[in-house]
Amino acid sequence: MTDRTTDTDHTTDTDRTTDTDGAADLATEVFVAHRKVLFTVAYEMLGSAADAEDVLQETWLRWVKVDLGLVSDRRAYLVRIATRQALNRLRTVKRRREAYVGQWLPEPLITAPDVAEDVELAESMSMAMMLVLESLSPTERAVFVLREVFEVGYEEIAEAVGKSSGAVRQIACRARRYVGARRPRRSASLGETRAALESFQRALQTGNPQDLLDVLAPDVVLLSDGGGVKRAALHPVIGAEKIVRFYLGGSAKVQATIAWEPTVVNGSPALAVYVGGELDGVMAVRVEAARITGLYFVRNPEKLTHVTSETPLTLR
Known part of the structure; x- marks a missing residue:
């Protein structure tokens, strides 16, 4: 056939x-x-x-x-x-x-100027806020991020996290109270943060202890992340005087090899730190009332791969 x-x-x-x-x-x-x-x-x-x-x-x-x-x-x-x-x-x-060995800090991202101008986005991804979110449970973090940052509806969030809409509302309320109690009382403007960071940079470059004390809040906290690979404080360093000794305690010869260059990390002004011409870390800050209350120093090489080019981000 x-x-x-x-x-x-x-x-x-x-x-x-x-x-x-x-x-x-x-x-x-x-x-x-x-x-x-x-x-x-x-x-x-x-x-x-x-x-x-x-x-x-x-x-x-x-x-x-x-x-x-x-x-x-x-x-x-x-x-x-x-x-x-x-x-x-x-x-x-x-x-x-x-x-993790020592302090864990979020991976810093170099961001475009439009991210810094979006106050809501910049605040939500600042180092300080990311650390607050880190202390939430996984479900609390997901609910908070989707609701408070991306304004997703409760029904959609419920489908995403596998909870009822009522449970999601309760989780959102609890996470909102927790974050609200730990976020800065008043977010510094972009200009205030930049001004404080510039003063901090000049003080580091000149090595003047008093200039550093003037820009640091008395109870400022330094968190540094070396990931067990680079030298870093294993525990938070608390207090302006201790931090001044931490940064100005090295020899003049060593200090001369360090360069601090302005950049924008996670939507906020920051400093890229170079030692002998090589990228050594990124320093982000938290500013309140024109003084630095938090320093976040990331030195772990595995977390520095996204600080050579801008990462596009958006809420929409």
């Missing part, structure tokens, strides 16, 4: 291939369009760019399997997938960070 394949059969196969290719192209287009907000959500939840990138990869692998014809709000759906993956990873890294 002669094998007879009709034109209709050929057309069907071609159409299926075309439909598959078209769906893949659309999935890619939608994912790329929302990639910045997905990265921002994951980073705010994890405090690590490397972990955030892994979450995006996991989100993509799940997204390409979704029938987009059944998705009414693609951004919300993607955020939900990313949140679930970030929650899974956050529970894992929480245990890992408990064994």
